Amino acid sequence: MKKLVLDELNRKNVQEFKQAEKTPIIVVLDDIRSLHNIGAIFRSSDAFLIEKIYLCGITATPPNKEIHKTALGATETVAWEYVKEVDEVVSQLKQQNIKVYAVEQVENATMLHDFKVTAGVKYAVVFGNEVKGVAQSVVNNADGVLEIPQLGTKHSLNVSVSAGIVIWDVFQKLQALV
Numbered sequence: 001m002k003k004l005v006l007d008e009l010n011r012k013n014v015q016e017f018k019q020a021e022k023t024p025i026i027v028v029l030d031d032i033r034s035l036h037n038i039g040a041i042f043r044s045s046d047a048f049l050i051e052k053i054y055l056c057g058i059t060a061t062p063p064n065k066e067i068h069k070t071a072l073g074a075t076e077t078v079a080w081e082y083v084k085e086v087d088e089v090v091s092q093l094k095q096q097n098i099k100v101y102a103v104e105q106v107e108n109a110t111m112l113h114d115f116k117v118t119a120g121v122k123y124a125v126v127f128g129n130e131v132k133g134v135a136q137s138v139v140n141n142a143d144g145v146l147e148i149p150q151l152g153t154k155h156s157l158n159v160s161v162s163a164g165i166v167i168w169d170v171f172q173k174l175q176a177l178v
Contacts, residue, residue: 017077022051023171024122026098030086030138031057031129032159039070040160041127046074048171051122053078056086057129086126090141093124100124102142103166104134105155109147112169119177125166127159 012020027045032038038060045053055061061082062068062075083089093100101115103125117123126142128134133156139145148157148165157165 014073014077017046017049020049023049023174025050025167025170025174026052026054026093026122026124027163027167028054028086028089028093028100028124028126029056029059030126030135031132032059032127033130034159035060035064035066036070037130037158037160039067039072039074041163042067042071042074042078042080044160044164044167045078046071048167050078050167053080054086054089055080055082056084056089086135087137087141090124090126090138094141094143096122098122098124099143100126100141102126102128102134102139102145103148103162104128104139104145105147106139106145109145112146112148112166115146115169115173117170117173117177123170125163125170127163127166130159 027041027050029038029041042053060067062080067075090100099121101123125146126134126138146166148162150157
């Protein structure tokens, strides 16, 4: 096996990305403190052609040097919008018949590996603050809650790692329906 060089990866340029059909997933970030986490989530969203990212609360917005360090240009490809109130975004998405799922540890959460997607449905996944998690109001109004199973001693994952896992899981399940 030979390691591929950049030119051999056949990646889209910015214009091709913007014109490409997007994966029907929307990412909502609420009160994310770390600029590096925000950038990493943009980068994962670019990798899987995510439709849009909503940045809410204290979540910083591009352009930002610290976000750019980990996003590596993904803030130029992935569509994003700032909306101060996360509950407003959740309400708008639900009015558009988008299925909204909080990613959190709650009673009766659906384990990610048990989550089933439906063809033709658009999904939004909400990630919350690194310490406080997803707001209870979002949990209350979401169509469901997804939990990433964890078997070790720690009770949480870094939010950018969680986002990468959930985005990949939902992406590959949607791809299997095509």
